Amino acid sequence: MSDPLTAPDPSVRLDGRVALVTGATRGLGLAIARKLCASGCDVILNYAHSDKDADEALRGLAGLRGTALTMRADMTARDAVARLLGAIRRRFGRLDVFVHNAASWRPMPAIRPDVAALHGDVAAALNPLLFAAPAFEGLMGDDGRVIAVSSVGAHSVIPMYVSLGVAKAALESLVRYLAVELGPHGVTVNGVSTTKLDKGPDTPNPEAIRFLARRTPAGRLTTPEDVAAVVALLSTGEAAWINGQVINVDGGLGLLS
Numbered sequence: 050m051s052d053p054l055t056a057p058d059p060s061v062r063l064d065g066r067v068a069l070v071t072g073a074t075r076g077l078g079l080a081i082a083r084k085l086c087a088s089g090c091d092v093i094l095n096y097a098h099s100d101k102d103a104d105e106a107l108r109g110l111a112g113l114r115g116t117a118l119t120m121r122a123d124m125t126a127r128d129a130v131a132r133l134l135g136a137i138r139r140r141f142g143r144l145d146v147f148v149h150n151a152a153s154w155r156p157m158p159a160i161r162p163d164v165a166a167l168h169g170d171v172a173a174a175l176n177p178l179l180f181a182a183p184a185f186e187g188l189m190g191d192d193g194r195v196i197a198v199s200s201v202g203a204h205s206v207i208p209m210y211v212s213l214g215v216a217k218a219a220l221e222s223l224v225r226y227l228a229v230e231l232g233p234h235g236v237t238v239n240g241v242s243t244t245k246l247d248k249g250p251d252t253p254n255p256e257a258i259r260f261l262a263r264r265t266p267a268g269r270l271t272t273p274e275d276v277a278a279v280v281a282l283l284s285t286g287e288a289a290w291i292n293g294q295v296i297n298v299d300g301g302l303g304l305l306s
Contacts, residue, residue, distance in 0.1 A: 061281045064089030064114070067141045068284065069133075071095045071124050071177055072151030074106040077198065077246065080273035081148055082106070084281045086115040090146065093137060094119045097151070124151050124177035134184045144188045146284045149177050149197045152216070156209040167212040174216035175223060182227055191235030194284045197224050198276070199242040199295055201303060217242075221295050228293030237288070240295035241279050243271050244302055266301040275300070 061084075068085045072078040073094035086092045092115055096103050103119040110117040122133040137144050153173040155166040178197065185193060201207075202214035203221050221240055228238040245261055247270035252258055262270045276298045282288060283296075297303055 061088040061278075061285060063146075063281065063284055066090045066145040066284065067093075067137070067143060068146035068148065069093045069095060069137060069144055070148040070150060072097075073148075074099065074102040074119070076248065077273045077276060078148075078150040079106050079109070080277040081150060081198075081280050082117065083110060083113070084274070084277035085146065085148075085284065086110050086113040086117050088114065088281050088284075090115040090284075091141065092117045095124065095133065095151070096121055097123050124149075124180075125172050127176075127180045130177065130180040131184075134181060134188060138188060143190060144185075145190065145192070146194045146196070147181065147185070147189075148280060149195070149220075151177060152198070152213065154210075154213040157212055158209060159211040162211060167215065170212040171216045171219060174213075174220045178220075178223055178227065182231070185231055185236055186234050189234070189236050192286060192289065193231075193234075193236035194288070195227065195231070195236060195238040196280050196283050197221075197238075197240045198280075199224075199240045201242060201244045201297075201299070203242065224295060225293045232292055237283075237292040239283050239288075239291055239293065241276055241283070241298050242295050243276050243298045245270065246276070247272050261302065264302060264305055265299070266304070269300070271299050271302075 068090040070078055070082045073082040074096040082092050082094050107119055120133055122129040124130055153170050157163050197220055199221050200217045202210045203217035224238050224240045231238055279298045
């Protein structure tokens, strides 16, 4: 029996597509990179800090249908974004899929915020797209895909989540603006949003996980692989008429009051 993490994925075909995933060496970003690579993409795993995590992530993608390589860059810095996109242009000649997953979060109450830290979380949410967007017209063809990872905290109040909630709300607004301006160039811009993810035994607060799982119509919590599957679908040619949308990937949890 084949290993589902390394076996070719027959359900989504993205062979020959070049994809960049930010924050791609751990957690949800790595799950997205794995799905795209299994679907045939040549995937660039962007990361900002740990070379050890990057090497480990790369080993985990060996043997998939596509190819993978890592590129280190701080996506909140304009010059670093320009250098990264320049390196991708030199190596591949183009970029087909840009997945913005990188984020930062400093827990704080809204009535006593660390304003500098909040601004930092907003910058982490917006800067990668703001700095990369001017290059998309020339770097992406007429079937480009930009996909931003958001959170239910953009619309619902979560304790101590104000900085990332504000950041993700701003990110979803930016998705709509970029969708309108990049649409004439054949580039679609969408978001995927989810709630608390079940990341397995290491997921913190297991009681909360069990509670949310019981409330989800399908009886389990969303996994990183669930979100990655929707990112892959949005990367296909068949998704060309979906533009400026934020798709909730939560198994229907958000439908319940």
